[in-house]
Amino acid sequence: MIRKPHFSARILVYIALTATAIAINLPFFWMIVTSFKPERDVFSIPPKFYPTLFSFKNYIEAFETVPMLRYMVNTLFVSGSVMALQLVFNVLAAYGLSRIRFRGSSIVFALIIGTLMIPEEVTMVPLYLIVRQFGWINSYRALIIPFMAHAFGIFLLRQFFMTIPRELEDAAMIDGCGRFRILWEIILPLSKPALWTMCLYVFLMSWNSYIWPLVAISRDEMQLIQVGLSRFSTSWMTPWSQLMAASSTVIVPVIVFFFFVQKQFIEGITLSGLKE
Amino acid sequence: MCGRDDGKTTRFLVVFLFGGIALASRKAVKDTISAWVAVGPALLVQIIFVYVPLAFAAWVSLHRWNMIRPMRWVGMQNYINLMQDDAFWRSMYLTFIYVIGTVPASIALALLLALLLNVKWIKGMAFFRVMFYIPVITAMAAAAVVWGWLFEPSGGLINYLIGTVGISPKGWLNSPDWAMLALIIVGVWKRIGYNTIFFLAGLQTIPGVYYEAARIDGAGPWKSFFSITLPLLSPTTLFVAILQFIASFRVFVSVSVMTQGGPARTTRVITYFLYENAFIYLRMGYASAIAIVMFVLLFLFTLFQFRASRKRVHYQ
Structure with missing residues (x-):
């Protein structure tokens, strides 16, 4: 048996953990506090550690000065589309790779997983050149079509599908079920947790994406939220309280949502160890 | 019959x-x-x-191309120029500094947090894990905007906080001496929670009986940390180190949002050098050559990672 250490030692560990948790989240605290300050209080010394303006004035102004709403609608549309498409493409690919034996399956698997070794920073230039050739620059197509399928989701689902016992499938086969009916009626109902996890990941990756919209989109009304937000900050005079209000609208919903789904999330990471 | x-x-x-x-x-x-x-x-x-x-x-990468005039074949010239380009080597050097600044710090801090969280009697472990994980799920671009405000030289929180312990204010993102450190701080902050998850998983594979045996043999907590935890955790540490190395090598978003490679090009890491050549100078051939060199390097790092992760599985 492991003995509990002395009371004071335990308190010390809790203090260390709490202090770290606070320190790590201090930027978010400060972001929210600043977003509720009038412009004159932003630079006050010593800084005020509490909100001084209990209204959404900065939020309203942020949405008025920058097309935040447009960015958000764009991002929601793109993220939703990518998620829906990946749900179809990734499920099919994962199913083919995990439940059907066919010649060349190991090559297909290697090709798909191999894309994880080719980072976005490397492909951004040639992908831009190719998408430009297609005439998709500054369109939703550029933001959606290249991401219709992704190795990470395929890998995640494949790992899950492989844990489903074959006997279930065999029984259905004997009853004369085709491959895709088995997928629809047996595999998918059993895979809801994995599908849910994948959708969360895809949506978050899409919501957080920055590099590709930065290079593929130059027209403001087509821009996504992350690039739009950071453009706002590089203007010559930064209205910090408004900028923090805008940042809060981008960051806080994700954090709140994360609190509800954190279990699936963190388990997904240790399962794969492939992607953040 | x-x-x-x-x-x-x-x-x-x-x-x-x-x-x-x-x-x-x-x-x-x-x-x-x-x-x-x-x-x-x-x-x-x-x-x-x-x-x-x-x-x-x-x-x-074998051509000269500015997207206006047609491509012109130049053979290996882009690669030859790249190898002789001081700006390229400077960006590799800056990337190296960033890697050296982020990898050990983020690993050491993550290991420390994982050790604290792995204590058996702790309550609310899941809660702390979530708290440490928040920066990981936050978009780097948005987080970098917030950090830009924290690093603001006059009125920013960081300068105020270090002022309370008697350190003079720094220029941070406006200062050639401090901008890289600011990026390193953000990079470490963003990844601690991620690395902690791997260390926690690694720690949970070490059987409790080892510690029990060590305790009976009279080993103190330090002794058992250095002769049980650290050696048995080394595959995890190697795995996390390579993963972090690759992630740090690829740093781009924070640079793009916070410094744009400046001030005075003191934070122009390799990815930003690539971005500038492609989308500011429109040297597509040259930029492609940089991309290919980056790809080859990252490919080699990833091969290392696969070998390390195989080892990790083997140990469990």
């Missing part, structure tokens, strides 16, 4: 055998078709939007 129905049995066997083969092969053909219908679309997307661009980058 056996001889009586020989003819019938044989006929039955033949029919059964050939019928079986025919059925099986029909099933095999059907399966192959189903499989390709299933994997085909995803594979096609990956080929068109990952492999074709990679091959295209290799092709473009």
